[in-house]
Ligand code: NAD
């Protein structure tokens with residue numbers, strides 16, 4: 001999109017006028033766009049100001065970016081919360097979808113957070129990110145989800161010390177039932193949904209069950225944070241760049257029963273630049289891999305809550321960026337990303353109808369479970385344990401909702 005400097009002046013003024021309208025009009029939606037009637041009035045004002053040679057608005061950017069891609073509509077729920085306060089700025093920096101992808105951002109939170117949404121929106125505007133071509137703050141589902149291409153369902157209560165993530169089901173499940181219905185009604189039929197709010201797998205299932213007109217493949221739960229944690233533990237142990245750790249897998253639930261599996265992964269350029277080694281051979285310490293490595297990854301969320309006093313936020317945001325980037329733009333050749341996706345009952349013995357984390361490859365905007373990996377007896381027991389927990393959560397969710 002090539003924007004002339006007078007258009008930029010007019011955009012900025014339109015935003016100001018919309019902002020003034022927001023502050024002077026008692027309505028729920030906090031809309032700051034460049035396409036309203038305020039834009040026309042801003043155009044007139046710019047003409048008036050230019051005639052007086054007194055520009056009140058400083059020029060925005062010397063070199064406007066020319067976009068050839070159509071804007072994507074992306075909604076972030078829990079927009080006034082901690083994770084959102086990290087991810088929104090990563091999105092603005094182009095880290096999720098690239099610097100060439102314009103984004104129309106919708107920020108959704110609950111009415112009690114209306115002022116906080118507005119504050120975040122003001123900060124996003126103040127960053128002057130070129131990819132954010134429109135930003136809307138709202139507390140209304142239709143405004144948030146209408147024609148949306150990507151929905152990041154982050155908004156939910158986080159757990160506190162001593163809680164399991166599934167203890168949040170009673171408090172959070174209803175949010176995802178409501179948002180599933182709203183997505184069913186308003187979202188694009190090709191929408192991609194990433195559920196972050198805990199318990200993520202079962203919340204994604206609840207949202208999916210409440211959206212019968214959308215494909216089941218539209219709903220995913222984030223387990224990428226667990227994958228990133230596993231990769232980081234291995235890289236530190238072997239003193240290699242984290243990027244050399246390939247194809248670690250998170251199976252099952254984003255919970256203490258998840259199975260971080262290294263049996264199919266490799267360390268590239270190890271021990272020599274021209275060699276790759278299976279992770280088990282490179283580490284050469286099964287007791288560590290099957291013991292403290294496993295429990296460190298499984299318990300990492302709780303360990304962060306214990307130290308920080310609140311749950312992970314920036315690392316969760318970064319993992320969500322990774323999840324959506326790989327889903328939309330594709331995983332790199334030969335590489336897998338762990339994603340909580342709908343189980344069809346034909347894959348690794350996991351029953352149909354769960355949102356289960358599998359290794360996936362993504363291309364053409366679709367995820368595909370990596371098939372045919374050999375599962376040993378020990379791994380099977382761990383897969384069974386996480387499956388059992390997901391079946392219990394599913395049962396509890398249907399009893400509660
Ligand atoms: P937070 O409390 O800082 O923010 C949550 C926000 O959600 C609040 O602003 C709240 O008002 C909002 N919200 C509540 N109900 C809503 C609704 N119906 N619609 C829109 N917004 C709503 O919490 P946070 O730290 O941002 O964490 C959010 C969730 O993400 C928690 O459930 C947390 O446990 C989970 N989480 C998941 C992972 C993961 O790896 N899957 C990682 C970290 C955190």
Ligand code: LMR
Pocket residue numbers: 158159165198225300301302304311312
């Ligand atoms: C995490 O893994 O950090 C999040 O799911 C937050 C939590 O409750 O552990």
